[in-house]
Amino acid sequence: MTINQSGWKPEVPVAGPDAPMTATGNRGLMLEEPLIFEIGATDVTGVDLDALPTVQSRLGGLDRASPIGLPGLSEPDTVRHYTRLSRQNYGIDLGPFPLGSCTMKHNPRLNEKVARLPGFADVHPLQPQSTVQGALAVINELAFWLIELTGMHGVAMTPKAGAHGELCGLLCIRAAHEARGDARSVVLVPESAHGTNPATAAFCGYRVENIPATAEGRVDLEALKSRLGPDVAAVMITNPNTCGLFERDMKAIGDAVHAVGAYVYCDGANFNAIVGRVRPGDLGVDAMHINLHKTFSTPHGGGGPGAGPVVLSEALAPFGPLPYTARMADGSIHLIEEENVGEEMPQSFGRMSAFHGQMGMFTRALAYILSHGADGLRQASGDAVLAANYVLRSLEGVLHAPFGASGPCMHEALFSDDGLAEGMSTIDIAKGLIDEGFHPMTMYFPLVVHGAMLVEPTESESKVRLDEFILALRSVAERAKAGDVSLKSAPHFAPRARLDETRAARSPVLAWKNAD
Known part of the structure; x- marks a missing residue:
């Protein structure tokens, strides 16, 4: 049966062996919907427009030479198309997302309202610094909370996601080794760690070696100790790990890794399970990324670009990227900008990205933290x-x-x-x-x-x-x-x-x- 001028015919969905077939493909109020290209036609639009006058082009010969090929739809057809598609999707407002390792929790609407306030929603990274002091204060306030909650020395706010944060942490570790003339080649990754960990280490040029798990699903401490040596740059560990278990030997792991001059990178994707109860810095962690969408309820995926701040220990803090927030000698938290890097962070490895980070993620995360409190x-x-x-x-x-x-x-x-x-x-x-x-x-x-x-x-x-x-x-x-x-x-x-x-x-x- 032809539905419209494009010749689209509905694909009747399978609904079980005893379900009646329908001519339209619809089942009650679950309406079948074709692609937007199959509904509209490229030679029409949803409104009537008068012919445009001929004007001299200012595109320097780069004018479009062929039609763009987008279909024209009326307003009702457009609204109905996207509403019908939305009814075929699943969202957190319909039910839970029980995805392990992803922490797909509800984002409070209060956070969304704060992110849309003037001065947050319309701030631009190219504004003069004098006009964004309030935004910088918000970033610094969030940085303060992240440092306090993790027991670390400083935090880089610019990484855009978890994997970007892993890269930031390993670049800090590599810079620290190179600064003392001790370039190393191996990163150890337990099999209970997140899958992005070995990929990031390989991307940084390290050789990745696996550390087995015990029958309980935790890192085999003795196997780890037996592999540690002068060629090991770091151990990348996830805690709680991907089996949903807390690594009880975390402090012993940190002590053993530090004893051979290496560093501990902790994947912070599961920080949501321990925030307010365990401080990774107290367990010997040197670097850890924090997925704001997992722990502090910023949008996951569609609300991006995301944010994956990286907290650093005092040993790695001098090598962090700019801009950078660190704990000063008097205990205060201070945002270090590029103009004073020579004085305060001469060993910084540089920048992870051109700007501070994603303001919408920062405001949402800080709103979540302040509304909950410690x-x-x-x-x-x-x-x-x-x-x-x-x-x-x-x-x-x-x-x-x-x-x-x-x-x-x-x-x-x-x-x-x-x-x-x-x-x-x-x-x-x-x-x-x-x-x-x-x-x-x-x-x-x-x-x-x-x-x-x-x-x-x-x-x-x-x-x-x-x-x-x-x-x-x-x-x-x-x-x-x-x-x-x-x-x-x-x-x-x-x-x-x-x-x-x-x-x-x-x-x-x-x-x-x-x-x-």
Whole structure:
């Protein structure tokens, strides 16, 4: 059936073996929607415009030589198109994102209002410095909190994300080694660390060597000690680690690493589990990035560019990038700008980026911190750990927890596909959860656990919502253990049926092309 002049025909979604087919592809109020190119036509617009007068071009011969190819839609068609698409998406305002290692928690609307205040929303990086003193004060105030909460000496605010922060920390470590004429070649990365850690170390030119985990899912301290030597520049460790466990030997690890002249880099992606309770600086950490979107509730992904400030120990602080905020001898926190670098930071490795950072992320993070206070942040991390343990223990006997016998977890509950019926796998449970109305958990990560399912409920979910999620996951898991073959074709009630993910990864269609 032809819908419009473009010749688009609806793709009728699969909705289970007994679902009736519809002529339009719609199912109740879940409306099918084509691409915007398939609705509109390139030779029309949504409004009538008079012919433009001929004017002399000022583009120096760079005028567009061919039509841009964008479709023209009326206002109702435009609004309906994006509203229909939004109804096919899942967001935090609909339900939880139980993605392990991602800390997809609710962003309070208060933070959004603060970020939109005049002077924050419209500040420009090229303004004269005299006109942005208030913005600089906000950055410095946030820096003060980050230094205090981590027990570190200083912080670089310019890194744009976690991986960018990892790069910043390793550049500081490399600069520190080179300053004493002790260039080193190896970075040790435990297998329980985040996957970006070895990638960042390799990008910096280091040779990466793996350190195994114990049967409990933590760093093997003796294996680490046996590998330490004069060629090791740093150890990159995630704490709490990707198995959702706190590294109990962290202080011993730091002491051993420092004894051979190396440094400890801590991946701060899981700081949300310990903020207000543990200060990484007290454990011997020399550098750690802080994902503001994970711990301090700034937008994750779509609200970017992001922010990944890096806190540094007193040993690495002199090598931090500019601009830089540091703790002075009198205990005060001071923003070091480029004009006084010669006096205060002559060993700085330079700049990570052209400007201070993302003002919207800084204002949101500071609003979150100030609205909670130190006691509130401590409660938030405790609630995150409590929620994860509630999920872990509520699913005992239903899903296998590979480290369940190791005691309580931190902010993440880790399960595996062990015990499912033959032919059933982790992805079947994830797709079944979509039919229950929930975004799936993180699948197949960490790699040290076969068929891993990593659940991070966060502190922003109530017990009522946690119980709903647990009920749904329990139901799907029991079906998988019983060998319910309908899970192999799930989801049945989503806007699209199960996709061929291998083909999507190997043969992606990244641009629309007119079939004609």
